[in-house]
Structure formats: C-alpha cells, structure tokens
Amino acid sequence: MASHLESKGYEVRISNVATRMLSSEKFDPERFVKSVDAEVFGIDLHWMPHVQGALELAAMVKRHHPDRPVVLGGFSASYYHEKLVSDYPQVDMVLRGDSTEVPIERLMEKLSAGKSLTDTPNLTYRDGARTRINPLTHVPDTLDDVAIDYGLVIRKVLKYRDLEGHLPYKNWKSNPMSIAVSVRGCTHNCVNCAGSCDSFARNFGRNKPAFRSPTMLADDIARAEEYVKGATFVVGDVRQAGRTYADKFLKELKNRRIRNEVVLELFTPADKDFADEVATSLDRFSIQISPETHDEAVRKAQGKPYTNAALEKTADAFLDRGCGRFDMFYMIGLPLQTPESVDGTVIYAKKLYERFKGKRLFPFISPLAPFLDPGGNAFEKSEELGFRLFASSLDDHIRLATMPSWKYVLNYETQWMTRGQIVDASYSSGLGLNAIKRDMGLVDKSVADRTEERILAAQDLSRRIDAIVGRGKASGSDMEQLRDSAKALSESTVCEKEELDWSEDSIYASIPRMISSLVRRR
Numbered sequence: 001m002a003s004h005l006e007s008k009g010y011e012v013r014i015s016n017v018a019t020r021m022l023s024s025e026k027f028d029p030e031r032f033v034k035s036v037d038a039e040v041f042g043i044d045l046h047w048m049p050h051v052q053g054a055l056e057l058a059a060m061v062k063r064h065h066p067d068r069p070v071v072l073g074g075f076s077a078s079y080y081h082e083k084l085v086s087d088y089p090q091v092d093m094v095l096r097g098d099s100t101e102v103p104i105e106r107l108m109e110k111l112s113a114g115k116s117l118t119d120t121p122n123l124t125y126r127d128g129a130r131t132r133i134n135p136l137t138h139v140p141d142t143l144d145d146v147a148i149d150y151g152l153v154i155r156k157v158l159k160y161r162d163l164e165g166h167l168p169y170k171n172w173k174s175n176p177m178s179i180a181v182s183v184r185g186c187t188h189n190c191v192n193c194a195g196s197c198d199s200f201a202r203n204f205g206r207n208k209p210a211f212r213s214p215t216m217l218a219d220d221i222a223r224a225e226e227y228v229k230g231a232t233f234v235v236g237d238v239r240q241a242g243r244t245y246a247d248k249f250l251k252e253l254k255n256r257r258i259r260n261e262v263v264l265e266l267f268t269p270a271d272k273d274f275a276d277e278v279a280t281s282l283d284r285f286s287i288q289i290s291p292e293t294h295d296e297a298v299r300k301a302q303g304k305p306y307t308n309a310a311l312e313k314t315a316d317a318f319l320d321r322g323c324g325r326f327d328m329f330y331m332i333g334l335p336l337q338t339p340e341s342v343d344g345t346v347i348y349a350k351k352l353y354e355r356f357k358g359k360r361l362f363p364f365i366s367p368l369a370p371f372l373d374p375g376g377n378a379f380e381k382s383e384e385l386g387f388r389l390f391a392s393s394l395d396d397h398i399r400l401a402t403m404p405s406w407k408y409v410l411n412y413e414t415q416w417m418t419r420g421q422i423v424d425a426s427y428s429s430g431l432g433l434n435a436i437k438r439d440m441g442l443v444d445k446s447v448a449d450r451t452e453e454r455i456l457a458a459q460d461l462s463r464r465i466d467a468i469v470g471r472g473k474a475s476g477s478d479m480e481q482l483r484d485s486a487k488a489l490s491e492s493t494v495c496e497k498e499e500l501d502w503s504e505d506s507i508y509a510s511i512p513r514m515i516s517s518l519v520r521r522r
C-alpha cells in the first residue's frame, strides 16, 4: 500500500509501534502518536491478537488528532467492519478485502478533494450517525498490478531516522528476512484458517486466488536481495497455480542467479522432479511444510489429506538435493486431536530425527493460539466441526486479550481437548521435543537443560495463575507478584539467545511462517 501510494505522489510513513514498544521501555507510544502529523492514519488489524492494541492506538490518534480520519484494514478488520465503524468511535473507516492498494488511493483522492466517499470501493465508513457500506468491488484477479518498492523502507528509515519503526519484527536486525508474495487467496480449505478458500469467498469477495506472474515473482526476489542480505521467503506454494507456473518461476529464478537463500512453502508433499528443479534453479534453498500432526486421521479432518509416507519421501527428495533446512510444523488444537495424539506426534518427531539423522530436518510443535481465526470454517461452523468458542465479538476478544495467562486468552477449545489440556499438551510436547534433542545430541546439554528449566517455570507460573483465578481473583496483589516472573519468561520460554539464528534449529525457523501468517493466513 505504501509503495502504491508513493508511486501516486503521496508521502507515506510506516511505523511498527509494537516493535518500538518491545525494543525500548523508554518508547512512549502516546508521545509518538502525538508527534506524527498525518492527514490520514492507517492502522493494521489483520489478525485478532492485535485487536486490543489496534483499537488503543486508534483511540490515541483520536485523542491527539481528533479531526484526522482513522482507517483500519486487514482480514479481521474486514470481518468486523460494520461493528468497528458503528461501535468504536475511534475508528472512522475500514477498507475491506485482501487488496486495498487501489481503494486507499481512491479514498485519498476523495478526502483530499473533500468529496463524497459513496463510490470508494471496499469502504465502510461513518457518515454522521449512519454506517455506510460500499460494495466490495475491488478484488483483482492478478497480483501483477501490485507495485513493490523494496527500497522504500530504506529511504523512509533515512528520512525519519527511525529504524526500529520500520522493522517487521523485533529481531529482524540479527535475522533479516525479506518476502515475495506469490498469491492472495488459497486453493486449500484447512478448517481453522481464515486464509482458506471458503473464507476468502465468504469474507473477502475472492472466489479464486490471484497470482503474481512467475516472471514478476522472480523479479521481486532478485530485487529483494539488492536490499536484504538474508533469506527471502516466498509466501504461498508456487505449485498452487499449476506445475507450468512453478516450472516457469524456477527457470526465471535460475536466469537471475539468486544468491540469497530462498525459502519455499509447500502445502502438500512434492515429487522428486520438483525437488530437482528447485535444486538446479537455486544455490541455496530451504523448505517449510505444516503437516500439523503425525496422525493421518487428524490431518485429514484438518483439511490436509496426505500421508506421512508421502511427507517423508518429500523430505528425502529435498534433503538429498541439498536443501538448507526442511522445517515441519506441528500444531495442538486440531479437530479429532487428543492429548494422546499429541504425545504420538512427539514420538513421531523422534522417529523423524532418527530417520533423518545428520540431515537438516527440524520438526516444531506449538499450540494454535491464542485465537481461532474469525472467518475460518472452524470459527463459522464451530459446533459442526467440534470447536467450542469463548469469544465471538470484538469485545469478547478484547476481554480475552487482557486475561492473566494464555490458557484464559485462548478463544476456543475442542470437543477432544479442553483449554487446560491444550496448555498442558503444549508444555509437555515442548519438554518432550527438548529431551529428544538433548538425548540425541542435537542440542548442547546445557542449552537443553536451560530450555527445560524455562518450560517448567512457565508451566509452574501457569498453575499458580490458575490457582489465583480459581480463588476468584483475576487481579490484585497476588497477580501483581507474578507479573515480573511472567515478563522474564515471556520472551525466553522456547529458546536460548544462542538459538536465535535462522541457520540453527531455532525459534527463528518460524519467522517465515509468522510472516506468511501476517501476509495471508493465520
């Protein structure tokens, strides 16, 4: 959006207020917001974990700049657009859908000229006491018109002398990564994903995915490496548009002699020919795939009907062809999944470590937290699919976001696992994986011991919070005493400082997946 508006002559400043808050306790968001002189303030509300922060920020803007419009955008803002504009006075407008580059340009034109907003596409806005909802008509069927200026951020950092505010995540400086987006929309239908094909059709007016052409996607990757010396993550499985598309893309990459590591995402297992093509097109590449569980029945219920045998063959094919790392992501909180099934996933992870010993295959396991995406099938058809929701409205989610521990923040549990069981299984699987890595010599014993200590401390903290909540007190001095312990643990439960490196078996392997979530899905 910033690249598009700048290409039309508007001055845009990006500021990641959350990163700045995390980077320095001295950063005062209120003072910062007061100091920004903008005609229009845009705030991202893509996923619900940001809801409380996004609305607080909007309220700050209104306190200091009451006459300036506040526009929200993103998937969650699109989902709750009407409520946001009618019930939250700090929000003037929401731009809906997955492609708001052109709608925001139209909006800026109208606002600058003082004209009526009635024909601004995808816009929901307040008009006196009324909430007006313009049709969601801007849903482009290709991504080729999206301008991406990879140099923009560098110029803005220099202009505003604000590096932290332009970083996509807190540790970007030590683990820099760029992205190239192949698609908006998805051909798959994973039950808990609001980036699924059903959800795109239901909520964002998109009935088929929009792809970036293979040539432009390869160009994006080549331009990204001019600015960022780190891995480039390609959002979306490039085989979704068909093998001809994927083949062309890889040929284009080969022609450009890419030096950065390229991280490719697979939504389903891939054959040996594809692994060969990737290996002959790129000097350095890694693969990420999310089988979610070792249990094929659970995986099928989740919307991914493929076998472990196919998955292992895929890992073999890529690792034999020089894959830098093959990351597999497992999840807790799935349909049909029980605590025993999660234990089974940890046992399966051990088998994987043994089978691929000496090769760079890394399984990760984490809970589906904190929120089931509003808009996804599991949220929309919760009862039918075996999910029980603790929140459905914006207010419900804001209330949950301020609860004292992540167990109480979860907005769901399943017919097969309660919130408590999801929390317990998350800690026990973390301990299990850590012990496997220590016993097999995959991590240094002292590092594994410290990780274990931190997981046990987090588990203990969670139990102490449970006890306080059980006594009917979700605030007060008992809870205050736990605040410091919680703060110390919050950043270090899962990894050591030494592990904070993309090239190691670390939490930073999750960055591409996290970025993918921010761009497109959960």
Ligand code: SF4
Residues within 6 Å of the ligand: 186, 187, 188, 189, 190, 193, 194, 195, 196, 197, 267, 520, 521, 522
């Ligand atoms: S999890 Fe990935 S593959 Fe599944 S529906 Fe969402 S975006 Fe598509």
